[in-house]
Amino acid sequence: MNRERELIELINKHMPRSSSQLNTIFESDSEILMFQGKGLVYNIDEFSETDLLREDDPYALGWNMAAGSISDILASGGRPKFYAHSMVVRDSWTMDFVEKLAQGIAGVLKEAGAAFIGGDFGISPTWRYTGSVIGDMNGQAMLRSGAKVRDGIYLTGPIGGGNVEAALKLYGQNLLVKQLTGPWKTFFPLRIKEAELIKRYSHCCIDTSDGVFNALGIISEMSGTGFAVSSLPYVKSGLLLAKVLNLPKEMLFLGECGEYELLFTLGEEVEDEFAREAGDKKLRFHKLGQVKEQGIKSLCQKDRTFDLSTYTLRARDYADPMDYLRNVADFLAKV
Structure with a gap:
């Protein structure tokens, strides 16, 4: 077993769970919920310099982080509806750089038909970005399990x-x-x-x-x-x-x-x-x-x-x- 999985399991065993959640840990790319009789999917993804994304094109960087955040929703069979983020920009980035970064994120949301609902912001010597997505789920969700021999x-x-x-x-x-x-x-x-x-x-x-x-x-x-x-x-x-x-x-x-x-x-x-x-x-x-x-x-x-x-x-x-x-x-x- 890898260390990351061990730590996730260690943390999760202490957390209260909801009977409205339909998936178990690691079972799907997104968390799958029933809320007031309606299916929802939720995902949160973090990006930082350790992900080895280039920074020479801020629009591409913004696009890739938002597309990566939404990808888990699609893999679960959901449709993204609401998007929030926590953005910590590097203190050396210019206003123009940050604006193009935001335009890249917005480009993904417009194509996906998702609305931005807010988030958090900070400035630091190193950048970090966390995308959080809520999606609609109609019908049965897709899981990481269920593959059969000869598929x-x-x-x-x-x-x-x-x-x-x-x-x-x-x-x-x-x-x-x-x-x-x-x-x-x-x-x-x-x-x-x-x-x-x-x-x-x-x-x-x-x-x-x-x-x-x-x-x-x-x-x-x-x-x-x-x-x-x-x-x-x-x-x-x-x-x-x-x-x-x-x-x-x-x-x-x-x-x-x-x-x-x-x-x-x-x-x-x-x-x-x-x-x-x-x-x-x-x-x-x-x-x-x-x-x-x-x-x-x-x-x-x-x-x-x-x-x-x-x-x-x-x-x-x-x-x-x-x-x-x-x-x-x-x-x-x-x-």
Whole structure:
């Protein structure tokens, strides 16, 4: 068990719970509630410098933090309605920077149809941001559990966008990286239309805020299953960056700075119908692989298969992210 999970369980065992709450701890991306006969979902997410989001574009930074906060609501099958935040800005940020940051947040809320209802504000030598979202829940919520052996595993977009963002933060002073990637911008997706379709066919969904591998691991743990994936749809910028940095592309899959896509499972009996409706709606999804028996965690490439059942590295266990990246690369070289 990882330390973060141990601490969450330690704290939660002392907290009073409500009979109106429908989910258990870790069971869903959002907290699911019944309030006066109506379904609600609630989420709170924190961001800081440790999340390795670049700050050169304040609009993109604001967009990504708000999109990340709302993503959990979508992964639970809800629709965001009210949004609040606690914003602590760095004391060196200009008025223009803060205004563009706010415009990025507002851009997400407008696209999602959510209203801003207030929050808290502070100034500090280091920045922090916490987004808090309340959403409507119509019908049954989607959980992290419920995957069944032989289900298909799907993703709403390419793999690695968040890890590319982190790499550009970590390797930004590399002259070749700087020259090559100077104009690159990362905007996390807002998968509202996709989430509406997914909810009609699946009850098992999670966002990839901590990376695709971790998302698969959580679904497997909660469902008592495993997975086998192949032909992964890596983001093109990630493949190029991995080549420039001489790092294995599989780090885009294992890395924990996620792309905030939605990962979900579909029963064999509905896959064809889902694909037809997705095509009619011009929505694109990527099939990654299949749910397998418990204990199986494999990544199949054209030239080799990685057995990931013994992989236990976690970025949060390292004070220096570069040490973490070296250990991930070493694992991939030896497995």
